[in-house]
Amino acid sequence: MTDEALLRLTNLHSGYGKVKIVEDISFAVKRGEILAIIGRNGVGKTTLMRSLIGQIPVHSGTIELAGRPITNLSVPRRAALGMGYVPQGREIFGKLSVAANLELGQGVGAAKELNLKAAFDYFPILEKRLQQPAGSMSGGEQQQLAIARIIVGQPQIMLLDEPSEGVQPSIVQDIGRAIMRLSAERGLTIVIVEQNLSLIQMVADRCLVMDKGQIIAEIPPAALADPETARTYLAI
DSSP, X not given: OOSSEXXXXXXXXXXXXXXXXXEEEEEEEETTOEEEEEOOTTSSHHHHHHHHHTSSOEEEEEEEETTEEOTTOOHHHHHHTTEEXXXXXXXXXXXXXXXXXXXXXXXXXXXXXXXXXXXXXXOGGGGXXXXXXXXXXXXXXXXXXXXXXXXXXXXXXXXXXXTTTTOOHHHHHHHHHHHHHHHHHHOOEEEEEOSOHHHHHHXXXXXXXXXXXXXXXXXXXXXXXXXXXHHHHHOO
């Protein structure tokens, strides 16, 4: 991880139509850093992620990637610049094979050829399932496929929205180890929205707390081991 900021948000406001959800958010993410964004359901975390990838237009403020303004760029243009997004619910193509799903990753990042070896290095089960319909796999295997689909495009930054949702604990651990390896071995910058506190403590370098569309605190991930701290910020 370097001190150079890869992603920078400045006074970002966004939402759906005239409804404001994200209000005046500013932060930067360093190259190779794993930044976690936590908070209760409904506070705007997914809206923030969709704003970053370009699915939701920004009302005001700016988004920069490697010093380049991308606030008004389309989703495909952001993907071509190296932004990968794994949405909540994965959104794989269930009727297509695992191989066909991975091939769709060619549209992510600057890769001219698919780097399937990278996907198999981090998620070896996928190499054994290439001809299997993606929808017939378990939830955890589908999540691994969704992440691998981004990896094959060799992005600069990956946005992960609730990667542990619907995934059995053992595979959550596998995903956590893969996230840490991607950062350490490939210098991949990762922004993760997650409710699983154990996963956050395992992978994150920093943790931002979101409430009512705003960032209200920054805490070290280890602080989430304290039940009182977890209750304060997550009401759990």
